[in-house]
Amino acid sequence: MNIGVIGCGYWGPNLIRNFNAMDNTTVVAVADKRKERLEFISKQFPSIKTLTTEANEILQSPKIDAIVIATPVSTHFPLGMEALAHGKHLLLEKPFTATVEQAEKLIEEAEKRNLRLMVDHTFIYTGAVQTIKKYIDNGDLGELYYFDSVRVNLGLFQHDVNVIWDLAPHDVSIMDYLLERKPKAISATGMAHFDSSIENIAYISTYYENNLLGHIHVNWLAPVKVRKTLISGSKKMIIYDDMEPSEKVKVYDKGVDIIKDKEQIYDMRVQYRTGDMIAPQIDLTEALKKISQEFYDAINENRDSLTDGKAGLRVVQILEAANKSIKANGKVIEL
Ligand SMILES: NC(=O)c1ccc[n+]([C@@H]2O[C@H](COP(=O)([O-])OP(=O)(O)OC[C@H]3O[C@@H](n4cnc5c(N)ncnc54)[C@H](O)[C@@H]3O)[C@@H](O)[C@H]2O)c1
Structure with missing residues (x-):
């Protein structure tokens, strides 16, 4: 070909x-x-x-x-x-x-x-994201609560697009692939510095059915490079740190159980679970x-x-809505 x-x-x-x-x-x-x-x-x-x-x-x-x-x-x-x-x-x-x-x-x-x-x-084609996908699809994480991603570094300031269009496509595409659902609404805030109208820092929140929350923080003005995603569910939690050379994905058997006292229905007890952490072997093929x-x-x-193309469209829908929300000072945009 x-x-x-x-x-x-x-x-x-x-x-x-x-x-x-x-x-x-x-x-x-x-x-x-x-x-x-x-x-x-x-x-x-x-x-x-x-x-x-x-x-x-x-x-x-x-x-x-x-x-x-x-x-x-x-x-x-x-x-x-x-x-x-x-x-x-x-x-x-x-x-x-x-x-x-x-x-x-x-x-x-x-x-x-x-x-x-x-x-x-x-x-989407990295061993790390493929591994996380298997955990989610197998139900190992239980009911999903949140997806929280940070992608920050110093530069490269772009002249034609803001930090959302530059960095967030990565997190939004990972979120779209892992969660397999569309947000109901989006809100975002961001700021441009250096006499420019191009935002160099932004926070995007995505709201889904069943109390699932997504959050993405992208920034060109951070002293260190951070690429970290936290995904939490009712059974397990995952930390994906792309800066780690080998143990990029860590799965924690941690969480909370809410115990409702049958006698006193208003009395809720929170019990913390702290089990093992495993770092699964991941495929490091480029x-x-x-x-x-x-x-x-x-x-x-x-x-x-x-x-x-449809995956491309879903990501652009979120980026476009996030930009609209920034221009309206964080207004919630229904999708
Ligand atoms: N997937 C990833 O991880 C990843 C990483 C970096 C960049 N990108 C994407 O790749 C694209 C390019 O980014 P880059 O960092 O390589 O930018 P770049 O500015 O380094 O390179 C773009 C090149 O395109 C050329 N060009 C522009 N218009 C052209 C035209 N009409 N005909 C021929 N050449 C033309 C420019 O001369 C330039 O050399 C962007 O969409 C960026 O978001 C993706």
Whole structure:
């Protein structure tokens, strides 16, 4: 399968490396507006013969079966639509699109043409998230109470999108995948500093049925890098720390039991459970390797991928609502 990649700044080269490493796919062409990036690609991957500053050359090439787009989010929709219009299967970087409307249009276009449309929600393909998913699906955590995620570091300040569009797609996509339900409502607060209108810190709350609460904290102005998620249920709790080299997931047999006294119905006793902690073995295969394989398999088997356009849309719905809420000082936005 011949792959064309558009955008080879920071992230694109990782996609090129993984698609080139696979037996069934070859990156035959790369486009980037910046010549220096193409020179870098020519040194790293000398087998790629077509290197162009014109994305159209790739979008229109009859030799190319599928296109991978790793450009800034504002370009995802126009480039993606063009790729689909030329009959190419499409893998788009996160965030899928800049608006819900764009996401819906891409999905419609791909369906009309029976083309595969996928989004790179990288973390879904990590061993850590796959392990957590198994615990939740097996019912090991019991009834879910909350999902609480922190993703903070110093920089990289973006010029075109705020911290929500930059960092939160990761947490929102993980939350969407693990919880498998849509929030009823969202509220968010955020702040822009340095005479800019682009928020560099934000807190997003998502409200679900049955008292399940989601919370995401993203920040470009933190002294240290933190990537930590807490998931709590009635039976067990999980801490997922992506900065840990090996024991990324820890499952705690901890919680509280409420004992209601039958004689005095208003008397509630809280009993704390503190059992063992286990750190399950997790698969450390690079997520992008699995994404490349999934994209190829979905095309080959003519099926939806694990992170298809609809997954991209669900995440964009939350990001868009969070941004609306920030502009309205934290107003609750019903979904
Ligand atoms: N999945 C992940 O973990 C992950 C990590 C980083 C970035 N990303 C995503 O990847 C995308 C790119 O991010 P980045 O950090 O690599 O940005 P970047 O600015 O480093 O690279 C983007 C490149 O796209 C090129 N470009 C822009 N418009 C173009 C066009 N019309 N035609 C050809 N080339 C064009 C630019 O010249 C630039 O080199 C973003 O959507 C970002 O959110 C995903």
